[in-house]
Amino acid sequence: MSHRFGAITQNGYVVPDLEAAIKHWTDVLGVGPWFDMGVPPFEDMRYRGAPTDPKVRIALANSGDLQIELIEPLDQEPSCYREFLDATGGKGGLQHVSSWPTADDYDRHLEEFTGKGGRILFEGRGGRTRFVYFDTALDYGTVFEMADLSPGTKQIFDSIREAAKTWDGKTVYMRDLPGT
DSSP: OHHHHOOEEEEEEEOSOHHHHHHHHHHTTOOOOEEEEESOOEEEEEETTEEOOOOEEEEEEEETTEEEEEEEEOSOSOOHHHHHHHHTTTOOEEEEEEEOOOHHHHHHHHHHHHHTTOOEEEEEEETTEEEEEESOHHHHSSEEEEEEOOHHHHHHHHHHHHHHHTOOSOOOEESSOTTO
């Protein structure tokens, strides 16, 4: 997939309990520090073509250059996150992988994918960052997300990656984003 949409930059895990997932990723896998994104104010969301407004809580950390996103659905509103959690019997797991192409490449890749009959599972915006989840679970075993990062989002993600490089292995959960 990296030849079509760009390098995979994020693994997204849907989890039933964000705090427990962070504890596991920190204690067992040695990944951190974690940054609490809270409940992001998403806009213009559509799930399987229909408007939706799910609430999720998100935490981010990096393992090297790979961002790890933990997503806890907080309601029953239709979304790819709720669908995945329900499909796994509430256990959760790796729900998506993501690439972050430039704005021009984002539009081109989206047009190429849908032009070849590809279906959009979920899409929306978080501020000026656009995202789309392609309905690829049957094709690739997981969903593929593509995001057009705004300059502000890119700066936050860069700061989280840099924080992982100097992480002391003790500070588990940081509520404030670096550089904010």
